[in-house]
Amino acid sequence: MRKQWMGLGLSLVLALGIAGCGNNGGNNGSTNGAAETGAPAAAEAGGNTAAKGEAVQLKYWTDDRHDQEYIKELINTFNETNKDNIQVELTVLSENYAQSVDIAFSSNQAPDVLRLKSANTSEFVKKGYLAPIDSYLDEGMNQKFGSLMIDNVNRFDGKVYSLPNTGLTMRLVYNKDIFTKAGIQNPPVSLQEMVDDAKKITEAGKSEGIYGFALNFKNPKQAFDRSIREILSLSGYQGLGYDLKTGQFDFNPYAQVIEYFKQMYKDGSILPGAESLDIDPLRAQFAAGKIGMYLSFSTEPGVYKDQFPTEINWAGALAPTLDGQIKGTSEIVSAGTWLGINAKSAHQEAAWKFMQYMYGDDILKTYHEKGFGIAVVPSIVEKAQNPDIAGMEGFLVGEHDSLWPAAPGVTPEGATYADAFFKYMLSGGDAKAIAEDLNSRYNAALTKAVEKGEVKVTPDPAFDPSKPQGE
Template sequence: MRKKWLSLGLSLILTAGIAGCGGSDNNNGNGGTTNGKPDGGTAAPATETGQPVQLKYWTDDRHDQEYIKELINKFNETNGDNIQVELTVMSENYAQSVDIAFSSNQAPDVLRLKSANTSGFVKKGYLAPIDEYLTDDMKTKFGSLLIDDVNRFDGKVYSLANTGLTMRLVYNKDLFAKAGIENPPKSLQEMVEDAKKITDVGKAEGIYGFALNFKNPKQAFDRSVREILSLSGHQGLGFDLKTGQFDFEPYSQVIEYFKQMHKDGSILPGAEALDIDPLRAQFAAGKIGMYLSFSTEPGVYMDQFPTEINWGGALAPTLDGEIKGTSEIVSAGTWLGISAQSANKEAAWKFMQYMYGEEVLKTYHEKGFGIAIVPSIVEQAKDPEINGMEGFLVGEHDSLWPASPNVTPEGSTYADAFFKYMLTDEDLKAITEDLNTRYNAALSKAVEKGEVKVTPNPAFDPTKPQGE
């Protein structure tokens, strides 16, 4: 696997094309200081009153919460600058909670950032640039991973990379064997058939072939349809990179198969109100044959929902069983950011610098919480020794994809519209055409306002999405 990690790191370096300068990073996760100042060159947090500097860190990650708690406890005990960090873990409505916190001047000091929320947070003025804190060593360590409209906006850096997430089909091997299924499905038609077989042999025991966290349709589809489409040769969020326009026709093809599973009764009853953690609990209990999700799952089943079932991860099925693209590595470019409202930005940076230390990042990968993409970590980290992780490791069919524009259409979103179709008998063609019209209208407005930039790429190759 080591060569594959190095290949990914080199690919990212070529993609970003940003050269750092000077030295190597000697911070091993200990929040080091120089002459009483943080290594970033700023003065240590003021504590004239003798009271600790209190920081709040918000995240919507649950799969790594036990490890993060350990890191924060260690930082609180050893940082030497009288800084105390309080962790808040959210599972749902994270973005909305952040909006409310900023509007009421109760924002956290440090936020978990992802590709899906960083741009919006920057536009809303929630984040503080971190350029002034970056040392030459950190520029060298992370410089190749600074990418416009991912972690750098208008020339200012707001976050640094840590890991990326692969997406896979998560399946119960015992239930597959019980249903007489030898291998995970290669095509969507096989997935529909396998889900029905598992349901037929397990329904009496409350076992069903398929499930997703449909309480939040967008989350459910973004961890499933996105993966299926990228492997099938299409951008996974409904955007056509060749034309520079939204085209949900490929997306609608996937939804047809999801609708069939619902019609067959192969989807876990009550999935319409299911969050991801209750879904995981049901899977850990052996009640779900398969679902699609991120490489966070092995960590979940090690710490959060320990299970004795025999399970694994496999490449998602494609539209026709043929791989015509690559599985998209997502959330690769951001991790932590500092609140623009924080009254303790220097202390927040001290914590952030500690979290980005070599030992922390290396252990984060080795524990299986994410797949390292920082070149210096890639070179030294061992493959995670965690049950199930072998199915999620980066391979020949995994790569980064160009970002798609984030727009807000008038009316329902693609996720809500397609999920409603799954439960009804509406006209799918009409739904798809309506989505194309509304999303492209929103895209035109966003381009006119200068909110997004779109450059069609007629030569785009889905087997080499970054052109490597």
């Protein structure tokens, strides 16, 4: 596995692009409200950041819950030891993060430092929320992160707004004991095998409330972005319906995958009530041994260690592909950003000093080793040990994982691809017609966005999904 990590380091140095993650990203939370940790007593004044001995008060907002105890420890250490009299206060928002940030900026109450993800960075830059950090990047920082500064991910119009830390791999999560009980020796490698296995599991376990498959269909986009996205990328297609070769949306491959999901629903192989199931209730059911398999991110091992401790025998494996052949690479998502600075903050220099501390080698290395995310910074990858967490071995970066170029984000008129295909999965219809309608509406939205200068599209006819980017 160490060889695979070293290989990733080399691939990342040559990376051409990174794709965005769905809104769930690395956020495992589902509860409402915010958790806060107040800053301890100010450290002894020092440096030139504080005026007249008064501490500079910084606010940091994040929507991550899975790492909050570690982040609290880091902030407390920073508050107690920094020589610039800077005090940081952490606020953890578990839901509606982007909306909360919008409201905070409109009322001039925005935090000084923000947690950024691929799903929100572009919008925050467009709205003028973020300050570029290029002027703070010295030779060492540029050498450490330079290969990962990617257009339309953390660099926009030539300016850098954030630096990477970790990424998320996506895998099929399966209960090994349930598979054995159903007479299944290995996880499925094709979608037809997945359909067949889900049916076998349901037939063998339905009397005990065990079903073959589930997803958090309460939010179809989150459900599909943690499953179909992965299936498509391994099958050789961009996972969000965008064709990188033509620079246009094409949902026909997506329609092929949804046919198999529809079949599992028709077979009764999907956990009853999944239409209204959120991710944490799904995890609780899986931890209780009631679900044979589902697809999700590399946050799952940490979830089953801390949030839903379980004794079941489970593992992660590469997702199945359309025909059982791997023609692409498994997309490492949400890998381009971590922290950003408020463009309107009165304490941007202090905010950068906090960011500089958070991006230190020891912190990034420990963040990976504790299993909060999988390191993507080459220098960290080379020296980090694998997380000692049950199940994590199935999510570690290997030969079939890589970074993908970012797809343009557009908002079409009418139903989104997730809503349209989810409706088809439940109620039927004409899949080909649905795909063509989505193509028409998404490409119309793309054309408008390009004309307004909101996105840039550069077709890449030579794009090869079978190789890690840049190789």
